[in-house]
Amino acid sequence: MAANNTTSAQGGDSDDDNVVNWVALVISLVALLGTFAQVLQQYIASAAGYANCGESVMGKWHESKKRKFLATELRFKVQFETPVIFVCPPSNTKGPIKNKPICFVDGTNSSLEQTRALLAGDEEAQRRSLQENRVHTADNERASWVMLLSQLQSMEKESQEWQQQHYNSNPPQSLPPVGFNSHTLAVAVQAKERSWDNMPASLKKPYATTTMCHLLELAAMMGIHWKEFDRCMDRYRGEGNGYILTGANVADLGVTFKLQICGKSRFLENRVIPVDEVKELCCGFVSTLFQEENKDRRRIEFPNEDPKDLGYLQLGSKFEIAETMVLIDCNTDTANYFRSDETRHGHLFPVPFELLGMLGKTVHIRNSAFRMLPNPTPYHWDKNFFNLRRLVREYWKKIGDSDADLPAIPQIQQLIDDAGHLVWVLELDKQSKTPGYSMPLLNALHDALDRCDAHLKESDRGLVRMVVREHFQEVLKLANHKSGGEGEARNNEDDGGGRRRAEHFDELTAASPELRQEAFMELYFFKVLREVRERAVKSYNRRQTTQYVPSEQSREPSIDSSHEAAGVSAQDSVKLKKHGDGRWVPVLHIQPPGVPLASPGIDVTTSLESQATAIWSTLVFRMLCWLLLHDFHKKDVQIAKSELMGSRLPVYIA
Structure with a gap:
């Protein structure tokens, strides 16, 4: 009996020992697993940034x-x-x-x-x-x-x-x-x-x-306009179209930008034209109609070189505009107008936009509705103070006016036809569902620019340069020369309707909005044209007959003056109602009084004055068409950064 009790006690102790052993084993395993997890966690935690x-x-x-x-x-x-x-x-x-x-x-x-x-x-x-x-x-x-x-x-x-x-x-x-x-x-x-x-x-x-150049292009495409661009302090800020883009220097990295959305964005008619020339416009460079198409355009070299010809213009700052005036051989006074903040740089709109419209390359994509471009100038493009459509109509009236003393040559007749057709298309555009963006209007403007470019490329390059030079010298002189008051106004020519023709640009500010465009074109045709024609021909003859070596001879022309472009014959511009490109001349076609129709028998080797008149009239008409076909945002102005065109400086987006 005692033996049985002893055996039972020994069995109980054995069971207790097993329980303790199992508990110890479990605790050891838990500790081992905890230690293993801790080690594993430390290894995993060494993967810094994974959670970010x-x-x-x-x-x-x-x-x-x-x-x-x-x-x-x-x-x-x-x-x-x-x-x-x-x-x-x-x-x-x-x-x-x-x-x-x-x-x-x-x-x-x-x-x-x-x-x-x-x-x-x-x-x-x-x-x-x-x-x-x-x-x-x-x-x-x-x-x-x-x-x-x-x-x-x-x-x-x-x-x-x-x-x-x-x-x-x-x-x-x-x-x-x-x-x-x-x-x-x-x-x-x-x-x-x-x-x-x-x-x-x-x-x-x-x-x-x-890179810096690509960031500038991205900002322009998205409709962002730079408000601050300080490269010395590395402070950058752009706003527009519902975005804010800020930039600053980050230690151990470089210039870093951050995009924020602050409102609703739109990419409709305000979308920037997706063309390669936007890269130049972002930095204040403008390709002109005289640019070589097959030229190796390595932009990274441009900031280190001054333009040598009329293939490119720099308009990014007032100083660069002054240098551009020197490029087209303007006198020192004309260049100094842009170096001073106390002088006037415009009339109805800033003069650099006129230069842009006269010589800028047509960057609109045919059969496309986009018109917006980055502003390459430091001036605002505010259309509240003038009306381009009325300017076109007044141009059409003045170029067909017998008092304007225009020669009866095929190019002038072609401009009359083109201006009349454009007036007609502008009237149709008002009735369209998309005024200002209708496809017939955009295509008509593009066609007119192509014909203007063809004539200017066929013309004598030296005479074209002289006309451009004398035009801007005269315009800036008139813009900064005040009228002589009532005594001078009484001596102005009468336009035949009892109203005195404008003699100075300061008279435009006093004119009512409906008469402002008419006064502007009167001033151009009856004052500016006469001065430009006379001085351009005189300067051109002087350069051809004297030993004076102009600075332009050291500049290689950007396109061969013998380049053949598609022109419009005198017969097509007079006899036919429908041109070779399928464009119909509207009923608005008029013949100016006292000017005979051009005929195939007219000698095309007209006088230099006639050629200069045709060049000037073409440039003014081209300026109006170019500014109608392209547009700029009212709040967009250029901040000088021409050195950054083509810059491969790495920048980062946080």
């Missing part, structure tokens, strides 16, 4: 993040991809990163997937919310370059849809509207792999890369 590459920060780009174990350092490093953003034609096949595919931002679904910008498929509602530009203040943790890509995609999609609707609302056209592949300016993206180890300590979000 989440979807809330990088959008769909977060799918590229990964950890890579470094056996030699016993730690993980974080790798991810961010975009390199640049601007180029859609036909470009070479990007800043070799052997990497180029993804273009064109608003299509495939582009959305490739650039990982907008949300598609089952997230269509969120994509529409983004297109509606709703400002979500709670999403401020997202990197601004993610928003930038989304806004660029919306820009392309919205503007192309608007253009298609605009095209459908106009009369049927012979050609379809231009598509994305017809553009010469597009946004492209390449993915670049980066490591968080190389991130500056002051940045908590991955950044995208671009």
Whole structure:
């Protein structure tokens, strides 16, 4: 009996020992697992920045993040991809990163997937919310370059849809509207792999890369106008179209920009024309009609070289405009007008816009409805003080006026026909669904500019330069010369209707809005033209007959003066109602009193005065057509930065 009790006691002790052993084992395993988890956590925690590459920060780009174990350092490093953003034609096949595919931002679904910008498929509602530009203040943790890509995609999609609707609302056209592949300016993206180890300590979000020149172009495309651009203090601020773009220097990195959405953006008729020349306009450079088409345009060399001919103009600051006046051989007084803030630089509008319209290259894309361009001048383009449509009508009246003393040559008759046709088209445009943007109007303006360019390229380049020079010398002199008061006004010529013709530009400010355009054209045709014609011919003859060597001889012409361009014959401009390009001359066609019709038998070798008159009349008409075909935002002015054209200085987008 006692033996049985002893055995039972020994069995109980054995069971207790097993329980203790199991408990100890469990505790040991828990401790081991805790130690292992702690070690694992320390290794995982060595992947610094992994939490900063989440979807809330990088959008769909977060799918590229990964950890890579470094056996030699016993730690993980974080790798991810961010975009390199640049601007180029859609036909470009070479990007800043070799052997990497180029993804273009064109608003299509495939582009959305490739650039990982907008949300598609089952997230269509969120994509529409983004297109509606709703400002979500709670999403401020997202990197601004993610928003930038989304806004660029919306820009392309919205503007192309608007253009298609605009095209459908106009009369049927012979050609379809231009598509994305017809553009010469597009946004492209390449993915670049980066490591968080190389991130500056002051940045908590991955950044995208671009260059200074491409950033300027992106800002212009999005409708952002620079308010501050201080390169000495590295302070940059641009606003416009619902965006704010700020920039500053970041230690251990460089100049870094941040995009913020502060309102609703629009990419309709206000969308900048997607052409390559926008890159020059952003920095105050203007390509002219005399530019060589096959010239190697390496912009990075331009800031270090002064323009040698009329192929390019610099209008980015008052000092650069003064240098441009010297380029076209104006006298020192004319250049000094722009070096002084106390002188007048305009009449109805600033004179640099007149130079831009007379010589600027036509950058409008045919069969496209976009007209907006970056302003290359330091002056505001405010159309509240004048009316370009009325100026065209007054030009048509004055060029057909017998008192203007214009020669009966084919080019003058061609200008009468073109101006009459344009007046007719402008009247039709008022009744269209899209006034100012109707396709017949834009195509008529483009055709008129092509004919003006053909005549100017066929004309003697030296005489063209003389006419341009004398014109701006006379205009700026009149703008800064005050009228002599009532005594002088009584001696002015009578226009036949009892009203005295204007003699000075300061009389335009006193004229009523409906008479302002008429007074302007009277001043041009009855005062400016006579002075320009006489002085241009005299100066041209002097250069041809004396040993004086002008500075222009050291400048290579940007295009051969013997270049053959398509002209309009005298017979076509007089006898035919329908021109070779299919354009019908309207019923508004008039013949000025006392001027006989041009005929095929007229000798085309007219006097220099007739040639100078035709050149001047063509330049003025071209100026009106160019300014009607292109437009600038009222708040957009150029801040001097010509040295940055083509600059490959790396900048970053936070």
